[in-house]
Amino acid sequence: MNILIRGLFFSSLLGGAVTxxxxxxxxxxxxxxxxxxxxGDTTTAGNPIGAFGPLPSPHNDLIxxxxxxxxxAFGTIVVTAANYNYGIFLTTDCxxxxxxxxxxxxxxxxxxxxxxxxxxxxxxxFIIVSGNPSxxxxxxxxxxxxxxxxxxxxxxxxxx
Numbered sequence: 001m002n003i004l005i006r007g008l009f010f011s012s013l014l015g016g017a018v019t020x021x022x023x024x025x026x027x028x029x030x031x032x033x034x035x036x037x038x039x040g041d042t043t044t045a046g047n048p049i050g051a052f053g054p055l056p057s058p059h060n061d062l063i064x065x066x067x068x069x070x071x072x073a074f075g076t077i078v079v080t081a082a083n084y085n086y087g088i089f090l091t092t093d094c095x096x097x098x099x100x101x102x103x104x105x106x107x108x109x110x111x112x113x114x115x116x117x118x119x120x121x122x123x124x125x126f127i128i129v130s131g132n133p134s135x136x137x138x139x140x141x142x143x144x145x146x147x148x149x150x151x152x153x154x155x156x157x158x159x160x
Contacts, residue, residue, distance in 0.1 A: 026048065026094030030063070031064070053100030059132075060130065062129045075115075081144040084142075087130045089101035
């Protein structure tokens with residue numbers, strides 16, 4: 001018997017790690033698939049966001065994206081390491097100056113978390129890692145956060 005399962009991304013079951021690329025923009029945001037640890041360094045990144053709602057942000061930004069395809073509940077994003085006064089934000093509009101984030105957590109203490117629930121299937125969400133926008137002096141450095149388990153929808157299942 002040959003069992004063929006298509007449309008599932010097994011990294012979401014097995015976990016893994018993602019390393020950030022510098023100089024990301026909203027258009028080139030790195031997708032996150034699965035329950036993974038995401039690490040990066042904002043020191044060499046650019047500042048494409050510039051503000052979060054009414055707060056200006058002089059800090060560098062790294063941008064990730066996730067799109068739920070199944071159940072609308074994600075779970076929690078938890079910052080597990082940061083060597084600077086960080087900010088991590090969830091938004092559907094990657095232009096931070098036009099709308100405030102849906103959820104946010106700021107440092108300097110690690111363990112900050114964002115609850116992600118009530119998401120809309122098929123909607124693209126952005127996770128932006130930056131400096132704490134309440135701090136005027138640029139805040140940049142290394143970070144690690146753990147992404148939630150992303151629900152998927154089985155696209156095809158057949159038994160031959």
